Amino acid sequence: NAGVTQTPKFQVLKTGQSMTLQCAQDMNHNSMYWYRQDPGMGLRLIYYSASEGTTDKGEVPNGYNVSRLNKREFSLRLESAAPSQTSVYFCASRGQGIPGNTIYFGEGSWLTVV
């Protein structure tokens, strides 16, 4: 019963490098999300996908792109990493994009950009 799985767990990048964070869920959920967590700021929504084939910007989308590859997978790409993107990234999913449904989170990906 894996739930939401993210890879990699830890990554160090040099400024200007690119990388993709992978996320997969095995709960047959329709909606998926990418959040970033920074000290004192809680979690902020980067992008979300209400259903397979759709994506939309959240609160802090600049510098990121996403791909909803299929119903299970939702990846986050940093095309040219910047130190300001040093953060903890969380993927999450929800059965349907209904406000009352619970969102379930992965274990996080710790990214450092030097």
Add this chain to the structure above:
Amino acid sequence: AQSVAQPEDQVNVAEGNPLTVKCTYSVSGNPYLFWYVQYPNRGLQFLLKYITGDNLVKGSYGFEAEFNKSQTSFHLKKPSALVSDSALYFCAVSVTTDSWGKLQFGAGTQVVVTP
């Protein structure tokens, strides 16, 4: 726009004493309210939520929260804290009119329970 405030960066409590973590919110419309807990180097775990109905909501690990519409609050409580409750707690809100159900999070409150 919706927002969530957790007025305390840190709450210190002795083991066995009552624990309260405060949360207030601001939304246009009716809120759905959530509490999550995060242990070190881990993801967020769902504790409980208020959707509708009874204002007192019971959740995992002996936690409960009370929805107060007039005070726009949703404080998390536990009658007797354990050392293992030491973690980072997040309050979050979404609104019934948001068809995609996006969550707005508070900044988090660090709970430290001492033996």
